[in-house]
Amino acid sequence: MAITVRICDLMRHEGQDVEIRGWVHGLRTGGKIAFLLVRDGTGVCQCVVEAARPDAFEAAVSAGHESSVRVTGRVRLDPRAPDGAELDTERVEVVQNVPDYPIARKEHGIDFLLRHRHLWIRSPRQCAILRIRDTVVRGIHDFFAAQGFVRIDTPILTPGAAEGAATLFPVDYFGEKIYLAQTGQLYLEAAAMALGRVYSFGPTFRAEKSKTRRHLTEFWMLEPEIAWAELPDLMDLAERLICDLVGRVLERHRAELELLERDVAALERVHPPFIRLTYTEAVDLLRGTDTRRRLEEELERERAELAAGQARHGELEAQMATVKKGWAQDRLAREIAALRERLAHMGQELENRPAHIEAASRFQWGDDLGGDEETILARLFDRPVMVTRYPRAVKAFYMKPAPDDRRVVLNVDVLAPEGYGEIIGGSQREDDLEALRARMAEEGLDPAPYEWYLDLRRYGTVPHGGFGLGLERFLAWMCGLRHIREAIPFPRLMGRIYP
RNA sequence: UCCGGUGUAGCGCAGCGGUAGCGCAGGUGACUGUUAAUCACUUGGUCGUAGGUUCGAAUCCUACCACCGGAGCCA
Known part of the structure; x- marks a missing residue:
């Protein structure tokens, strides 16, 4: 009786009779021989079927792309096989024959592929991305567990607006209008006061009407929040986290990165120390003749x-x-x-470009760094760039102003190289009750829904801070994807919710 | 929301005033070691929708719809 094995384990069963189960990935036929490629999610196996076994041969040549099959045979190592091992096939059982699988082994348009995302994820390229995503997610949990962080799940249904209701998805909650969370940060601050070092990792929602390669309406965000941490602590953590994750991907996914045609050398250059610039230095850099x-x-x-x-x-x-x-x-x-x-x-x-160079050289202190400026900054270096101390006016109310310069806040943005843009945004939080109230008044925020948050500054306030890392942007950078939509199994985009 | 682009066979495209085409996939046949095998034959179309111009529209014009790319905003 043949034992059932996964294709990735075939090499260890040379000479044995085994059964594999999977889907038809390809078929080539000769008059008296057929090569049936079967994939099972762990690899691809070439099953050699000879006409001398008429039942198996008939079954093999009749099977369409993505037909589900069970194949039994003897394992033989052969350099001509795609993954090194092939099967001398004895029996082919077609569980379901598929005559008309929609996705061919050829180029397709993006609209077609997104409408068939449930099938598209079967393709080798998409599987590679999803495997790397899994490694990064596990890496995040391992990394934070090893450093004594406690995982906190923050609510997805949230009252009122935290950062401007225009970008929130409203939900009817028994007749009351509430919203899908676009950050768990305020809740994490509460949890950090309970447990010290905490993080959340989950879906988050932004109703931004953005149709660009960097935007999803639903994406996964990692948010650590740490009591007693100040800005330099956050920067060190972000640096260690990124290097750790990049290292894991490089260590485990050479094959996937090669399949994705990712320039691995660019990832190998990612090691500490990252470039550290204040916003003011960044502005000088943008305006400087050297940059020009x-x-x-x-x-x-x-x-x-x-x-x-x-x-x-x-x-x-x-x-x-x-x-x-x-x-x-x-x-x-x-x-x-x-x-x-x-x-x-x-x-x-x-x-x-000349206009961009011109715009960069005329960049005024106080302007927010836009995509163009970020791209220019990131292009000047070959590793991630951390930009700190942005003007207070362009940042959120909860960020703490710098004690030595009240015009700026203690925040940090991490810009990925190669034009992938901002992957992390974080800050030290305002920990003083009166200062926080004043900032909220300045922003025209009604303090009533935030009373619980203000309690955190009433009962044992401490310096603290955290940041958010967008998983899909990080993955797009890791995998060298042109568009973020391939970095999540089922992307939610503006105007696209199927499948 | 604004700017630009594209809608032709299941899929990827060509045709841009005068009989609807190519490749892939599908079907049939040939071939015992193929690597997106090869070769021959073959099925398949209200040219996004609705108006208009013209003897004649896939082709020119108008509106609408769908999608793509970019900007703003952001992770």
Whole structure:
């Protein structure tokens, strides 16, 4: 009787009779031999079926893409097999034959793929991302458990507005209008006063009408909150956390990163110390002649890159005439289209760049750092950049002003390299009751719903702080994804809720 | 919300005033070691919707709808 094994374990069963269970990933047939590729979520196995076993052969050649199957046979190691081991097949049981699986092994449009997300996640690329996501999530829990943090689950249904009701999803709560949480921070502050070091990790909701590669309406956020911590403590923690998570991914997911065509060298450069800048230094940097020179040099480089891209474009078009195979032509056509799009984008970028350089050089102290400025800053360095002490006016009411400069707050944003933008935002919190009240009045906030929060400053207030890390943005950076929507199993986007 | 773009076969695209095309997938046949196998044959279309211009519209115009990309805001 054959034992049932997972495909990832096949190598350990050389010469044994085993059964694998999975889905048809591909099929190639000859007149008297068939190669049935079966995937089971742990790997892909090539099942070699000879016509000398007519039942198995018939079953194999009739099975469509993603048909569910049980296959029994003897394991043989063979360099010609995709993962090293293949099966000399004795029996193929088609549990369900599928004649018309919608997703082919070819390029698809993004609208089609998102409408078929429930099937799209079966593809190797999506599985790789989901595995890395799992490692990062486990890594988060391991990291904080090892440092004595207690996990706190904060509520998802919340009263009133914490940071501007425009970005909150309203929910009818027995006739009362409440909202889906966009942060658990205020609750975490309460928990930190109880347990010292706490963190939450869960879904959070933003009704921002943003259709960009960096936005989801539902995303997962990690939020540590620590009693007695001051800004430098938070920065150290953020740095250690990021390095720990990057290290875990590099250690366990070389194969996945390669499949994703991620530039691993860029991740290997992520180690302490990160670049630390105050907002004021960042502004000086943006306005400085040195930055201007570097950006202009980069502009030249990109112009050269554009020219190279155009040359490559011509090359590909020439190739098009010589390539005969249908699918190869198809792929080449896609490549040309993608390149053309990228060139158009680059051309536009280059056109706008002088204006960006100009805008950066005219950046005024007090302006909020926008996407463009963040990109420029991140581009100046090859590892994450921590920007601290932003102007008070552009930040939330609970952030503590710096004792030595009341114009700025004790906050930190961490910018990921390679244009992935802000992955962490955090701050030391205002711990003085009267100062907090004054700030709330300044923002026009009604103190009544916040009385419980103000109690935290009445009964044993201490310096404390925390930050939020957006899981999907972090993953998009880890995996080198162009769009954040691939970093979550079932993305919720503006105007898209199916499936 | 604003700006730009795209809707043609199940999927990816070409056609841009004159008979609806290509590739993949699907179907049939050939092939004993394939790696997106190959070769031959083949099914499949109210050209997003509604108006308009024209002898004639997938193609030009208008409106609407859907989707994509970007901006603002943010993790």
